[in-house]
Amino acid sequence: MRIAMRIALAASAALLALGTAQAQEKVVKIGTEGAYPPFNNLTADGKLEGFDVDIAQALCDEMKVKCEFIAQDWDGIIPALQAGKFDAIIASMSITPERKEKVDFTNKYYNTPPAIAAPKDSDLKGVTKEDLAGKTIGVQASTTHFNYSSATYTDSTVKPYPTAQEYQLDLANGRLDAVNDDIVVLSQWLDSPDGACCKLVGTITPVEDIHGPGAGIAIRKGETELRDQFNAAIDAIRANGKYKEINDKYFKFDVYGG
Template sequence: MRISRRIALALPAAALALAVGAANAQDTMKLKIGTEGAYPPFNNLTADGTLEGFDVDIARALCEEMKADCEFVTQDWDGIIPALQAGKFDAIIASMSITEDRKKEVDFTDKYYNTPPAIVAPKDSDIKGVTKEDLAGKTIGAQGSTTHSTYAEQTFADSDVKLYPTAEEYKLDIISGRLDAVIDDVIVLEEFLKSDEGACCKQIGTVTPVESIYGPGIGIAIRKGEDALREKLNAAITAIRANGKYKEVNDKYFSFDAYGD
């Protein structure tokens, strides 16, 4: 009689534990993170299909901080905002600058890094600086639909600005001598110069970012009106800055604090 009573008492407790476990599983935040996968060292898809880079590791750190179950989705840069709006993923963590034009289409978190653009040219180039006058008459490459391409088109009015779908494609053209210079994030270009292919070229200098073009830094884009998600991501950015996780990721890639001022 005692045995059967114990079993009877245990059954409701077991049922309650299962119910609590199911509720907790349902409460776990599930997020799909969109990234390009073609912008090393920030995000890159390796030959075996592995995603790596600063953006990717920061995303993982934020997901861990939020106790969220995150999945990555790769998307071509030109279609990344439409894909977010269509629900293909919930957030873009892909080195996207916070700009006024983009804020008309998406909402942004606070910045999670801020590094300047730079100009790179072939080693035998006669380009001396990064001004409009320095680059007059030159052919300049940039990845299209980026703040760098916007800056190049608005600033280098006396140059021929050529736009490319990815950074890898403009790199091929400067290596082969079809470009006089390229503009991109300083970290992306420094990584290129360290590679075997980058032996062709040298850095001319960095460009002072124009805030009306570059905005206050790089943020995470989310769909309009998703304020609760933005607040959670902002809190997670603040937390990983404070607990040392951001520095751990940062130091894996850079010798300075990419967060900026």
């Protein structure tokens, strides 16, 4: 009897251990662009890195799941999520009403303002419609910055680009008068040798109907359990200091915002 009981207990313990191991091995596939430093970038050897990637890894650790990262071009990132290529998008995607028609979002995990940059010899004095009238402005396509520029700078030529690096190259080579993007993306570029050509003109006051309340994690419609897990993990890494550790690796101020 005792031997049988011991065998049963051992079997139960083994099954419990197996169940725990399987739970810990659950994989959450994360889609990110890989072309938007310092938030996400694909290195020469094919490795994804950046603030988005580190935050995603910290959230997966908090949720006790394994992160698997997949690089995806920005224009196709929402359709790829809907098609099941990955489970979530962590790619500096602003939470907007238009996108919320297609996907669900977590709470924000950061919120920084947009800005305008121009060549150092530019005569631009501000970031208003009047300041930029007659100018050609480069912006990454299918972004809130492109939507804002198209709606606001109606007396300018707004030129879309597939990636931030491509508009940066055209601005540096004199083919654009200005560019519009997140202040962090522009500031990091301007601080690099490639951005030595140019300067920050000023920040833009965000328009919530266009820019949204910040960047969130996009998931497929109706997957409330995964959304709630991410939200709890965001709160946890904010509280336990992990968010600050990652933030301070990339930035000199708290990008979470007010």
